[in-house]
Amino acid sequence: MKPMVIRFFIPYAIFLLFALFIGWFMHEQTLSVVETQMKDANMMVLDQGKEILDLRLDEVASIVRQLELDPKVAQFLTVERPLEGTNTYRIVEMHKHLYEHGLTNKFITNYYLLFRRSNMVINRTMAEQLPAFYEYRYSVADKTYEQWYSEIFDKFRQFTVLPASPMLLDGKPHTMLTYIHSMGLPPVSSGVIAVSIDNREVQTLLEGLDLSTDGxxxxxxxxxxxxxxxxxxxxxxxxxxxxxxxxxxxxxxxxxxxxxxxxxxxxxxxxxxxxxxxxxxxLEKVNYVKRITLFIAIGSLFLGIGLAIVLAYRNWRPVGRLVTNNEQLQQKLKDQMPFLRHAFFERLLKGEFASDSEIELLMEHLGIRMEGNGFVVVLLHLRDHDNEEVLSTDMLLQRELHRLLLREYFSTSTEIEVYLHDVESSKLAAIIGGTFSSQEVRIDFIRELLEETKEEMGQLHGMHPVFAIGSVQPSYKGIARSYEEAKYALNYNIWHRGKDTVWFEQLPKESHKYYFPTDTEQRLMNVVRAGETEQLQQMMEELFDENFVHRTLSLQMLQLFIANLIGNMLKLSEQLLTTDLGEAIPVLAKQADSLEGARAVYHQLTEILLAITDAGRQRKKSGNIELVHQLVTYLQDSYSNPDLSLSAVADYFQLSETYLSRIFKEHTGHAFSDYLEELRMKRAGELLQDTDLPVSVIVKEVGYQSSNTFGRAFKRVYGVSATSFRSAGKP
Missing domain, CATH: 3.30.450.20 (PAS domain)
Structure with missing residues (x-):
């Protein structure tokens, strides 16, 4: 018997060891796969949430910068008595002005402008004192008003996010992140821009993670x-x-x-x-597999190889459920991929990437395989309803169908990967890569592809799109340039009513962009506001040389340049309250119907701008004369006040000290302090000569607190002491 048992046991033991080895190997492989997939899935969700939140916070920072740089906001930082005099009007004006900073970002719940000096808080819908605001509208859990005030104002912060905290907004409980940005000059915070961000918006970015009850x-x-x-x-x-x-x-x-x-x-x-x-x-499911494997091994000792195989087969069922769960997670991530790809191509065409390596990294992450030794952008224009001002529902559906047909055609008709991106409702941008032996071969391929597309779409679907092709670029970063060239070629083709296919490199070699950068535009407007006619004349001559002499611009581009200039003129005319240009401007714009006409219109616009500048300067000068008259009257009435100073007068007239000092010197020929001193000394001389008042009394009568200071000033003006002046009877 024993040898027979041994003979049966030996093959059974071999099968058992083999089954155990297979079970161990499968367990280790499953463990490795599950760990890797879980790590990759978690990292992908975190990276995706990070990118979205970074973009949202950058949008918040942009809104905060706009608010900080707003002149009305900056002026209100110095207001101390908001409910007195014209300050009430300032509150109303700024309250209305904040409507221009609308909340188009759904990420932001609300924003508030908090001013330290005036103890006010203002936003698009309210303006209140800080204590009332904190008591009735905005309160942070477990914090008194004093604690909250100290946290907001005592530390100078720049673009800082405070952690999520429970709070009451308008009596309703919320959990909010607070984006804080201090205004003024550090280390003192004169005001704060506080942006409330709903914590649920941030938590949503992390909802794709499988956390369990302990994670x-x-x-x-x-x-x-x-x-x-x-x-x-x-x-x-x-x-x-x-x-x-x-x-x-x-x-x-x-x-x-x-x-x-x-x-x-x-x-x-x-x-x-x-x-x-x-x-x-x-690793719970993997450990479950391990336990089942051990159970199969033990069961195999009693039930034999057949039962062990059945149990091993059943052992794979939990693994199947694990794979299904992982596939569902991958599908959720895949559902987000079209939005990420759209954002990638948007940035690629706009040239927002810093390097090719950054582009390659994102393409790998998004599963985009765009390879080759050159890249071309083709802009496809669906001109089916260009002449219609308002598109009906049927027209929009037809256009969408045409877009889908073009996508389908490009995805199936060529062996080279072509990526299409929606630019506008009537335009698609096709990015064509591939490796070719020469540029001539590449151009022939593209020409043949577009001809086939045109023929196929025209015969089968009645479509007649326009193709505008940029130049071939050797790198990913050059795709943005090829796109801009394709846009220029399309606009040129529309303007000149050209053929269905236009190549940028075949266009006339003329300068295709006028010179009027944003900083020059802003500087020109500032020069006009300041009344600097000579500087304006010089700037207009420089712009003329650059656009009419050094560049060979098309008539269309010159007309765009003149239209831009006219727009600035109209804004300046409205701001400076000069003569209404509404009737004269359309007549001038129509005269720019030729190159010579554009030159003549430019010179006429220069003359109008000079007239606006001169009128503004004269009005400003007249206003300054009246202001200086008020200043002199105020000084003559208040010189006996010992607290009278440049700072006090500037606060009274709500002007900056620098501006007040400059215009006073321009119109009186005296520095502010010298004029005040002469005014006091003149009165002191009269009192010394015409009265018997003691010198100590005269010192206070003319606004001095110290006899020594008065004595030095008197001797500096009259050359002798006050006592000697009285004794000698000097006039």
């Missing part, structure tokens, strides 16, 4: 402060993990549990995006 995900700033977090268990309190490096996945002990930590760091603001999951949760 959490959070965002921390570069100083380690918790900005926002999400958990599945209500009693889970996130713990900030100390991490080295900018990105990675690691296992560590947190409390009494082993955790898997995935993290990445934003290059925009240094924030860390972290997910913490119990390792046993991540």
């Amino acid at each position: 959490w995900a959070y965002i921390a700033d570069k100083d380690g402060r918790l900005i926002s977090y999400v958990t599945k268990g209500s009693d889970v309190i996130p713990e900030i993990v100390k991490l080295d490096g900018d990105k990675g996945v690691l296992k560590m002990g947190i409390g009494s549990k082993e955790m898997m930590v995935t993290y990445t760091t934003s290059t925009y603001n240094g924030w860390k995006y972290v997910t913490v999951q119990p390792t046993h949760i991540v």
